[in-house]
Amino acid sequence: MSVLAANSQVMFPEIYQRYQRQQLWNSGSCLFWPKNSGFSGTVWSDGKWKKKQKMKRRTWRVEAAWPDLSKPRAIEMEPINDCDQLDQILAAAQQLSQPVLIDWMAAWCRKCIYLKPKLEKLAAEFHTKIKFYYVDVNKVPQTLVKRGNISKMPTIQLWKDGEMKEEVIGGHKAWLVTEEVRQMIQKFI
Known part of the structure; x- marks a missing residue:
C-alpha cells in the first residue's frame, strides 16, 4: 500500500508526531517507514475518543517514484x-x-x-x-x-x-x- 499526500501530518498525525520525534525522516524527499511499526495514541471509536495503548502492527512504506529522465518518453516525428x-x-x-x-x-x-x-x-x-x-x-x-x-x-x-x-x-x-x-x-x- 502506498500513500501519497501533500501533507502527511494531516493524514496520520500520531504517526507523524512519533516519527518526527524519533527523526526517521529521510532528508525530506522520501519517507521509508520501518517494518512492524506500531504506535500509541488516541483513536475515534464508538462515537468517542479512546486511548489505545498499542495498535495492530502494520507494515508501512511510502516511496517516491521518480521517472527516469535520462531517456525521453516520446520524440516528435x-x-x-x-x-x-x-x-x-x-x-x-x-x-x-x-x-x-x-x-x-x-x-x-x-x-x-x-x-x-x-x-x-x-x-x-x-x-x-x-x-x-x-x-x-x-x-x-x-x-x-x-x-x-x-x-x-x-x-x-x-x-x-x-x-x-x-x-x-x-x-x-x-x-x-x-x-x-x-x-x-x-x-x-
Missing part, C-alpha cells in the same frame, strides 16, 4: 514536405547506414491521428538507432505520395539504403500496428 527533402533524408541515412521509418498519414484519418503518439513513443525507444518521419499526404505534392506507392492510410514504411524495404499498413488496432512496426524495426537494426 519530423515532417517531410517534398521529394527533395526525402532525397536528402535518405542520403544522410545511407551515409550513416541507419534505417528511416516514414509514417504516411492524413490529417482526416482517425487511425492515423491515434497511431501517431504511439509511434512517437516507439521513436523514443529506438531514438539512437532509427529516425522517424511522417508525411501528411494532403499537404505534399502527389509526386511524393506516388514515390512512396501509398494507397491506404496509415502506411508505415521502413527505408534503408535509399529504398523501401518493408511496410505495415495500419488499418487495424493501434497496439497491433505498434507491435508489427517494432518487429519490422528489429529486423533491420
